[in-house]
Amino acid sequence: MFRLTPALFVAAASLLAAPAFSQSKADTATPSDSGLSTDVLVNGKSISRNHVQLMLTSINPDPSARGAGSEEARTAARQELVTQELLAQEARRKGLDKSAAVADQLDYQERAILSRALLQDYFEKSPVTTAELKTAYEWNRANNKIVEYKIRQILVATPDQAAIALGKLDKGEDFAAVAKVYTQDPGGQNNGGDLGWFRPDIFIDHHFTDALTSLKKGEYTKTPVKTRFGWHLLKVEDGPRAVSKPESYDALDDSAKEALYQKTVQQRIETLTAQLAAKAKLGGPGANAVARASK
Template sequence: MKLTTGALIATLAFGLIQPAFAAGSAGNLATVNGKPIKQSLYDFIAKEASARGQTVDDNVKNVIINKLIGSELVYQEAQRTGLDKQPDYQAKEELARRELLVNSFLQDYVKKHPVSDADVKLAYEKYKQELGDKEYSARHILVGTEAEAKDIIAQLGKGGDFAKLAKEKSKDPGSQEKGGDLGWFAPAGMVKPFSEAVAKLQKGKYTTTPVQTQFGWHVIKLEDTRATQPPAFDEVKEGLQKQLQQRNLEKLLTDLRAKAKIEGPAGAAAPAAAPAAK
């Protein structure tokens, strides 16, 4: 949960209400029915607005104050009706406080443990290596059984049209209507058995033995190859930086788990992905 001005002063049905209110005492912006509205709330909202480039002039100040007052009025009414005592509300409040603290900690952790430019450049070099030096353009036909794949290979051997057979028989919704066309891809973008089979093919040839992956059985035809054209560093820098930050957070969670004594359901101690800093 990201703490925003809107989360603090949700736009209410009152519009710019202007009820009479008492002047605040030291440290308070105002009081409503004897209850103080802290000056610190206004200061925080104004600071966030300024950080977004908004000029906090007298008009904006009045808007913030009036919305805080409106929020306080509804807050008091909700307390009067006992809404804050209901179990569902209390559970939501606890979860919201927990999430706010967790995200604040993660943001602070990322800030104090920045990913260096050197690490991002190393990740880029590894990324280029994983792409390999070749890209492939291929078609495939995905079916559920080896027998179906062998039957398709037999039909191709008798002069069957690959694209037509793909439209008729392939179970891959992403390529079926395109005659099995997968476009250009790097080996790293495909599961290993598939990419290995493609790498062994000559241009214009298809696999004469069905290729099995976790998705089913494939018949693959290589259309063309070309030298890999990796994206420029600046195009992927931000994405790589976020990946490295996420890995740092996952390591943090792993380390915390390793030091913790966790009791409960059997699955509770299993490793989990770290939440991303918001």
């Protein structure tokens, strides 16, 4: 099964943040609604109104914060685009656009943009509905027992840092004491990495939840766990214990509804990716590793 990888999660992050992936027309300008009408010409090269809008969005994705209607903000975006265009034209004059390194970067960016465009199109045409979320909740409530664990974690940025902390634990040092010294989670530095009672079902990264649910009370992970946040060492202080479930989806609080929504989006993307992968032909030196990791 092709799971939602950290990179793909980031690519979809802004989609996950908005129910049904709805955005205002002002924030999703396309050639059909903004036209490709020229806003600025730089040595005859057009910078369109859509380019200006995209620059505004890249500067600040939050429309209310970026002042989308502010002429001052639009002028700043134009200035940045003109600067970029002048530099790009000079790079082309020098032939830098023909270099293999630049071609690789353009290919990488195109792949990311197209994958995001596909997800946007997919969820616009088939949005996650409240009815779908209610059905998912009812099924989960009937079939999945919800449990929680009282845990501590040590979170670091690199595998080498994780190995150092793990070495301390393997020598018998107290987990909380090691966490106070090594964890890079700001809150954990003060409380020995205490995360309190934690529900695995609301955390998207399966590597984290798989490692957590494999532990018994008093045990810690013998192998650091990699997520998009960094490298984790986990210890179960207590649990698992059963968690009572609200009778219906409507009884959930907003944070629980959002968690269910994000998990449903994740499952949709994983299913779509698996369908595409089933029809794909993989080759090259890394193909076998990809196939193994995707199972």
